[in-house]
Amino acid sequence: SRPEQVLGLGLVCPIGKEARHSKRTLPPHTVIAADPALMAGLPPADAASYGELAVVQSPETYRRFREEIAPGLGLADDEGLVRVARRYELSTAPESGAPFERPALIVTGRQDDNTGYADVYALLEHYPRATFAVLDRAGHNLQLEQPVLLDAFLDEWLDRVEEAAVS
Known part of the structure; x- marks a missing residue:
């Protein structure tokens, strides 16, 4: 509602x-790079939570999952999330106003x-100034599975934001 206060917008794995969730067009869960030995060696709870999200199973994506994703999952207020989900839709869609x-x-x-x-x-x-990318070998934990590509896109976007801010 105040686009003049926003220098840029970066969205990673956003909803459309x-x-x-039930109305979204979603691909089936797919594992592109499986690591059966890794999965077999994980504690059952980790195998379940990591396995349900991992598109690229590797020691590195698992390490980052344990450090960056699992703590938030463990602290999640499930009852609170249910309350939020009931009223998740905004009364006014962000895209209903003038183009950003x-x-x-x-x-x-x-x-x-x-x-x-x-x-x-x-x-x-x-x-109209958006770069839009759909990355293969990436699920909802895109930042773990395609970190080099994501970093390149973020660096380029930040350069454009900085350039727009000074012009």
Whole structure:
């Protein structure tokens, strides 16, 4: 509602126009790079939580999952999340106003079975300065599975934001 106060917009694994999970266009859960030995050696709870999200199973993605994702999952207030989900949809869609004319980055995972990628394409008309990428070998933990590509996209987007801020 105040685009003049926003220098840029970066979205990683966002939802498209469908807030309700049941209405999203989602690919099936797919593991592109399986590591059966790694999965067999994990504690059962880790194998379940990591395995349900991992598109690329490797010691490195598991390490980062344990350090960066698992703590948040363990601290999640499940009852609170249910309350939020009941009212997850905004009363006014962000894309209902004038187009956002500043640098934007939208990066999705081709195998993201949580938020998907297909529905996000509908947002592009609202963001005429957006770079939109759908990364293969990436699910909802895209930052773990494609860190080099994500870093490159973020660096380039930050350069565009900085350039727009001084002009």
